[in-house]
Amino acid sequence: xxxxxxxxxxxxxxxxxxxxxxxxxxxxxxxxxxxxxxxxxxxxxxxxxxxxxxxxxxxxxxxxxxxxxxxxxxxxxxxxxxxxxxxxxxxxxxxxxxxxxxxxxxxxxxxxxxxxxxxxxxxxxxxxxxxxxxxxxxxxxxxxxxxxxxxxxxxxxxxxxxxxxxxxxxxxxxxxxxxxxxxxxxxxxxxxxxxxxxxxxxxxxxxxxxxxxxxxxxxxxxxx
Amino acid sequence: xxxxxxxxxxxxxxxxxxxxxxxxxxxxxxxxxxxxxxxxxxxxxxxxxxxxxxxxxxxxxxxxxxxxxxxxxxxxxxxxxxxxxxxxxxxxxxxxxxxxxxxxxxxxxxxxxxx
Numbered sequence: 561x562x563x564x565x566x567x568x569x570x571x572x573x574x575x576x577x578x579x580x581x582x583x584x585x586x587x588x589x590x591x592x593x594x595x596x597x598x599x600x601x602x603x604x605x606x607x608x609x610x611x612x613x614x615x616x617x618x619x620x621x622x623x624x625x626x627x628x629x630x631x632x633x634x635x636x637x638x639x640x641x642x643x644x645x646x647x648x649x650x651x652x653x654x655x656x657x658x659x660x661x662x663x664x665x666x667x668x669x670x671x672x673x674x675x676x677x678x679x680x681x682x683x684x685x686x687x688x689x690x691x692x693x694x695x696x697x698x699x700x701x702x703x704x705x706x707x708x709x710x711x712x713x714x715x716x717x718x719x720x721x722x723x724x725x726x727x728x729x730x731x732x733x734x735x736x737x738x739x740x741x742x743x744x745x746x747x748x749x750x751x752x753x754x755x756x757x758x759x760x761x762x763x764x765x766x767x768x769x770x771x772x773x774x775x776x777x778x779x780x781x782x783x784x
Numbered sequence: 785x786x787x788x789x790x791x792x793x794x795x796x797x798x799x800x801x802x803x804x805x806x807x808x809x810x811x812x813x814x815x816x817x818x819x820x821x822x823x824x825x826x827x828x829x830x831x832x833x834x835x836x837x838x839x840x841x842x843x844x845x846x847x848x849x850x851x852x853x854x855x856x857x858x859x860x861x862x863x864x865x866x867x868x869x870x871x872x873x874x875x876x877x878x879x880x881x882x883x884x885x886x887x888x889x890x891x892x893x894x895x896x897x898x899x
Contacts, residue, residue, distance in 0.1 A: 581839050588812055588835050588860060595813040596831070619830035627833040633843050634836065 565590060568621055570778060573702040575629035576639025585628055593618055638701055646711035650690050651718045657690075658682040658724055665726065675726040683755075687719025691763030699770045712763045720755030797829060797837045799879055802864065802872040805847060809863035812838060838862055846871045 565586050572582040596614035618624070628634060638645040661678045691712055698708035797819075804810065804818050815838075816831045841847045846868035852861050864872070 584860070585835050585839065589832050591811075591857070591859060592813050592816075592831060592835075617831050619832040623830050624832045627830075627836045628839075631836050631840050633840050 564615070564621055568625055570702065571621070571625040572628055574704075575625060576635045576701075577628050578634060578636040579700065581628070581634045589618065589624065636701055638697060638703060638707070642707045646694070646707040647714050650694060650711055650715045653690055654686060654715065654718050655722065657686045658722060661686075662724060679724050679726055682724035683719075687715060687759050688762045690719075691715050691759065692766065695763060695767040695770065698767065699774055702774070705771070708767060709764070712760065712767065716756045716759035716763065719759050720752050795875065795879075796827065797834065798841060799872070799875045800827065801834070801837055801841065801862075802846065802868055802875065805862060805864040805868070806872065809850075809861040811859040811861050815862070841868065844871075 568589070569582055569586050572585065573579065577585075593614055596617050597610055600610050600613050619627075632640060661682050665675055665678045694708055694711050694715065697703070698705075800819050800823075801815060804815060804822070810818065812834055813831075816829060816834050819827055819829060819834075838847065838849075842849055842862070844867070846865055847862050848865050849860050849862050851858055853859075
């Protein structure tokens with residue numbers, strides 16, 4: 561019985577059902593099954609077939625999963641609007657995060673110290689951090705790999721293309737903070753390619769590792 | 785137990801759930817039993833599939849849910865929301881027109897109004 565509900569939970573998530581709905585559905589089905597078993601017991605049926613009869617009344621795993629997966633309104637955002645969830649939103653978050661960090665530097669009383677931090681945060685930490693958030697979402701939601709991988713590639717490219725640059729003010733010149741595309745020159749292109757490769761390595765590796773671990777756990781659950 | 789009858793069931797579970805919840809809040813198992821009893825087992829759902837209907841109705845704002853502990857068990861009770869009252873009225877009206885139109889065809893009067 562436990563394996564029925566574990567398997568159903570996996571099927572729902574793979575079908576794109578939102579985690580909250582999937583979890584609650586499985587909990588409600590467990591309660592419903594308990595009620596059906598109690599009803600069958602009261603009706604005086606043979607003890608041997610109690611569970612089987614209750615399960616038959618509850619519905620097959622395919623019917624239970626299919627009824628939920630067919631409801632578009634119960635899908636997770638990542639399944640119902642994959643382009644927005646995997647491609648657009650992370651890039652917007654990247655640009656927004658970099659803009660906020662730059663605004664923080666401008667608002668700070670002194671640029672010295674905060675400037676290095678903002679460059680590091682915007683150019684290195686933010687793209688990788690957002691990539692890890694996508695990885696966590698993909699693994700939790702059991703998403704098919706196409707969208708998460710596309711999202712990580714787009715994010716790695718956007719993170720490498722948009723670089724925050726800070727020039728500290730001196731006696732002769734004012735300071736400058738800039739969010740600039742790095743693809744305008746050949747040296748810029750080489751640096752871009754390096755940064756894409758680094759961002760991808762830092763985000764794809766955990767994704768592949770966690771996905772393999774999840775697949776092994778699911779396989780072990782089925783075998784048990 | 786009566787066999788389930790999926791081909792004529794489009795929209796019917798929503799209608800029955802909303803109508804039954806008009807009498808007061810219920811949890812899923814109670815609702816399924818009520819549907820079976822009230823329809824004399826003519827309408828028989830695969831019992832577990834009532835929950836997607838409930839989740840969808842809640843998502844649309846037609847019903848609300850709350851967790852209640854009863855008899856040592858925690859259950860999710862569903863209740864009709866104001867939006868559900870108007871949805872029930874719409875569905876009831878639509879259902880009456882459909883059954884009226886089908887009945888006209890069956891008795892051979894033809895000329896049913898479009899639904």
